[in-house]
Amino acid sequence: MFALEIHTLRTDWLPLVDMSLEEVASLLLRTEETFSAYLARIDSVVLTPLLQSGEDGSFENVDLFMLLNDHFHCLWALTEEGCRALKKTLETSESVSVRDFDLVWKVDLFLDWYTQYFSTFASCTVVQGFEHAARNKSEVWKSHKPALQQFLADFSLDASGAVALHMVLHKPFRDQIQQYNLILSKLKEAAGQCPESEAIVDAVGKFAKLRSFVNQVLDEACLTRGLWKSLGHKFTDVLCVPERRLLEDSQNLPIFPSMSRSDRVLLFSDILVVTQGSSFQSFDLKLVWVDAAETEAGKYALRVSAPEEEFFLLAKDPKAQAVWFWKLSQAIRQALKGKRDFPLWSTDGEESYPPSSRLFSFTFRAEGRLKNAVYDGEWCLGRPHGKGTLTWPDGRNYVGHFKGGLEHGFGICLVPRASEDRYDCYKSHWQAGKMSGYGICEYGDEVVYKGYFKDNMRHGFGILEKPSSTDRPFKYTGHWENDKRSGYGIWDDTEGAERYIGMWHEDQRHGPGIVITQSGACYQRTFHLDKMVGSGMLLMEDDSVYEGNFAPDLSFVGKGKLTFPNGFILEGTFSHKSSQGLQTQGILDTSGEQPDRQRTKLQLGQKEFPVEMRWEGLFSQFLEFVHSGGDGDMEEAFMGFHVQTSKELRKSQEYLFCQREKEEVPAKMNVLEDLFVHRELGTLQGYLEEAFQNSLNPLGKLLKMLTVAFQATYSAVGANKHLLTMAQEEVKHYAKKIWEFYQGLLRLALKQYSQSSENSGPNGPDAILPLILPSFYPDLFMLYLLYHEKEDDLYCQGVVDLSQETDVKLLEFLDVRKHFWPLKDLTLTKHQRRSLVKDHCFLSATDCLRNLITTVDPREKLDILQNTYNEIAKTISQLLGEEFNPSMDDLLPLLMYVVTRARIQRLGAELHLIRDLMDPTATGGMQDFLLTALESCYSLIQKEIQYHQNWQASQDS
Incomplete structure (x- = not known):
């Protein structure tokens, strides 16, 4: 059309010779x-x-x-x-x-x-x-x-x-x-x-x-x-803009959509248009992905993906397919770059094809849960994929990770509450658009849930808590099924000052349960749909025991048996009226001369809640991770972190059972590699110690979760002597399950590095127990203190009485052989007499034994006992000038002297904890012998004070 020329600037006169x-x-x-x-x-x-x-x-x-x-x-x-x-x-x-x-x-x-x-x-x-x-x-x-x-x-x-x-x-x-x-x-x-x-x-x-x-x-x-001249106004009024350029037309290079061969395809510099009769669809090239494909309708096809749309373009031959693919790819690349190539269709050293991952904003229009929602973030193949923000018109919004168009990975979702100016905040891991894995949910009514989800419902282990600063505070720690409390769980009624330990079904107490009150009383009953049924056992603070039926206010009703601390038994029919108090018709048995110690130390829960089933749902989360083969997606939901999480997202992310303020998020945590490197016994213990202190490690996270569950059961109101056996066997079971989990992770590590399975020895749980015991020790030892309180009080009184004696009198009273008395080393002043000197004998052994309370590890406690014996033997050997190998008859009075001078309070609790949790391989050895000797000293001191009390009572009478 414009073929005219204006010869304004002539160039034919330029000289052909070289110029300066x-x-x-x-x-x-x-x-x-x-x-x-x-x-x-x-x-x-x-x-x-x-x-x-x-x-x-x-x-x-x-x-x-x-x-x-x-x-x-x-x-x-x-x-x-x-x-x-x-x-x-x-x-x-x-x-x-x-x-x-x-x-x-x-x-x-x-x-x-x-x-x-x-x-x-x-x-x-x-x-x-x-x-x-x-x-x-x-x-x-x-x-x-x-x-x-x-x-x-x-x-x-x-x-x-x-x-x-x-x-x-x-x-x-x-x-x-x-x-x-x-x-x-x-x-x-x-x-x-x-x-x-x-x-x-x-x-x-x-x-x-x-x-x-x-x-x-x-x-x-x-x-x-x-093109604009050839199209009707219905198209041009919408499509014609000055910056838009036609790059290819299916009428020039044939290609047609799979839906109709009569449709026309127009590729512009910024959009792709598919006409359908008198209507058309346009697709922003920044939101278009294209790749070669084969379909049933045609061999030479291009798959076009866009938000809410996917279709195929069919070419007649490979040449047309290749040209359209290249032009579409280049147009998409230039649209994403925001400018045309210079010159056109030149990559100028950049990538030849558009990236699959992109960043942009889009408003969904199609019917469904995303209608009218705005997504701003990363995309791949026409679907939200990566990090992004999804916002609905009603105020809902989700910030986090996506995969294939659905929420997947860690994300934070805010949901406005109806008729309230508050939000429910879900900080959770998601799979295929639903909460799955663990999360922390902060509800608008100040209730907080920390635990696992499945298909948007609380499922598995979790903690639901309403803080004490609100009305009717509570806390539930236990298992969930389909958004309801089901299975084994602990309920704290902060306002009612009591704790329920037992079984649940669909949000109601159902099955055997133990209730502990703030006053120290506790009872064991069977519940049916939140109501007590049948008879039960009520253990009162003064060590009285009632067996029979009783009301929720703990008043006796119907037939029952009441055993008093002094051994008297009242059996009959009980009733209670507010005006008349407790009434009974029955028989009082006063034949018991001594309190029934077994009765006052009754233990609850072992038969009703076998230790294997108490936290089965908690362990299942970890075993599922092992059974998945260490699946990457599951690791993120399981461990609660993602190394590629943005800084902004990480700041707002809270991690269940992960104390991030004390730990730095590693650039990359390869747990299996660390397990493989430290699998030998020489480095295993050091690795396990570090792993248990790091809640980003699967082993550390499992220990942290078990600690939370243990504290929810046995701390505060739960510190009741009738739960000692439950707690003790629970800690031992923890060591066994943690070892099983470690073995599962190690098998994954060996498989990853193509190594055969190794036999790690039969004493794995016994090696784990001392490493995890510090996490449970404060609450567990408190139970030991309560359980042995009376014996320890008696022992302490005996130690106080014996400690008042001088060294000579105490050695003489304990029948220590005189040639074992280390008195010749005493340096006396002119104002001292040997018979009056106190706390100067066996000082090294006494100081050594006092270290018994400085550690929580039973192995270290036994080592201290061994060192105490060595110090005694060393002192005697120096005195005799020969090696000292005492018999029990010689050792016991010497050890009693050291125990008396060491003045260790609550020794009974220490001894029983050592005996219950010591390594079984130490049984029958020297340390077991020494522990038995120390237990004998403890008993003899109690008997001595009892004898003295009885003698004093007879004198008074």
Whole structure:
């Protein structure tokens, strides 16, 4: 259409001989002066009157012409600046250097302004701007049309209207670019081999690309303009925008959607359009993914994926498929980059194809749970994938990870509560759009749940708590099923000051249970749908025991048996009236002469809650991880961290049973690799000690969870002597299950490194127990103290009485052989007598035994006992001048002396804890012998004080 030429700048007169730098500079100056004069005339004859005529809106797209005018003046100013600089150089300098050519050193500026000018010019062409401007009825424009005609006539051209405007506003610029190419070629020859030659070559290449870019831009504009003319207004009114370019048309290169062969496919620079009769669908290229595929409908197909849409484009042959795939990919890549290639369809050293992962915002329109929701974040293959934010119109929002279009991984979801200005906050792991794994949920009514989920429901181990600062506070620690308390669990009624330990079913106490009150009383009953049924056992604070039926307020009802602390038994029928108090009809048995110690130390719960089933749901989470083979997705939900979590998300993330404030999140935690490296016995203990202290390690997290469960059962109100056996066997069971979990992880590690399974020995749980005991020791030892309180009080009284004696009298009273008395080493002052000196014998052994209370490890306690014996033997050996190997008859009085002087309080609790939790392999050895001796000392001291009390009582009577 626009085949006319304006020979304003002749190039055929350029000399063929070599030129000097001064001659090239003069040539460039003349070229720039001629071009500048031409631009001045265009401005006065064309642009200025045209824009003046459009000020009243007399023609369309006046804004585009104003933008074109801005770019025009930038080019003009750049040309004028070059003219002035060259003229000054030629007039004032004796020589010219390559540094004086702005064409070389400002090449990027030239390219930028020419690119912007021609891009805007092409936009005017696309929207038929020159046609609209030519039809301008303004008087200002009419008065300048003769000048435009004369302007063309000066160059022997016969054109008018739109053709004239089009020609005048682009042909001189294209010719100038061509002129620059020729001048740069001459400059390259004139400069020869110089330090600036590389810059000249670079400028030559860039201007060559600019020529290619201009040709492509104008061709695309003409092609797009022709399309808009061929389509109806229903399409063009919506689709036609100045910056949009047609890149491919299925009418030129056949391809059709799988839904209909009659549909048309149009690829633009920013959208993909599929027409369907008189309607069409458009897809933003930034939200489009394309890949080659084979379908039943055709072999040469392209799969097109977009949010809420996926379809196929079918080609007739592989060539058409390849061309469409390449053009679609390049158009998507350029749309994502935000600008066209330079020149067009050139990657310019960048990636040839668009990335599969992208970042953008999109509003869902299709019916479903995401309708009208806005997603802002990472995408892959048309689906949210990676980190993002999903916001609904009703105020719901989710921030976190996605996979395949669904919430997957860690995320935080806020849900507004109906008719309340509050939110429920779910901080959880998700799978396939549902909460799965563990999470922390903070509800609007201040209730907090920390535990596991499955399909959006609380399922597995979890803690539900309402803080004491609110009305009717409570805490539940235990198992859940389908959002309801089911299985074994602990309920703390903070307001009622009691704790329930037992079975649940659908949110109600159901099955055997133990209730402990703040006053110290506890009872064991069977519950049915939250109500007590049948008879039970009530253990009161004064050690009275009632067996039978009783009411929720603990008043006796019906047949029962009441055993008093002194051994008396009252059996009969009980009733209770508020005005008359407790009434009974029955038989009182007073034959018991001594309190029944077994009765006052009754232990509850072992038969009703076998230790294997108490926290079965808690262990199952860890075993499932092992059975999955250490699945990566499950590890994130299981461990509660993701190394790629953004800093912003990590700040708001709370981790269940993970004390992150004390631990740094590692760049990468390879648990299996660490297990494999430290699997040998020499390094195993050190590794396990570190693992148990780190709640980011699976072993450390399991220990942390078990500690929480243990404290929920046995601390505070739960510190009741009737639960000691339950607690003791629970700790032992923990060691066994942790060892099993470690073995499972080790098998995974060995499999990963293609190693055969190893036999780690039969004493694994016994090696684990001392390592985990510090986590449970405070609450467990408190139970031992309560259980042995009376015996320890008796023992302490005996130690106090014996400690008042001097060394000589105490050794004599304990029947220690005199040749074992280390008295000759005593240094007496003139005011001392040997018979009055106290606490000077066996000092090293006494100090050693006092260390018994400084450690929680039964092994270390036995080592201390062994060292105490060694110190006694050492002292006697030095005294006798020979090795001392005492019999039990000799050792016992010596050890009693050391125990008396050591004055260890609550020794009975210490001894029983050691006996209950010591390594079975130590049974029958020297340490077992010494422990037995120490137990005998403890018993003898109690018997001594009992004998003394009985003798005193007989004297008083």
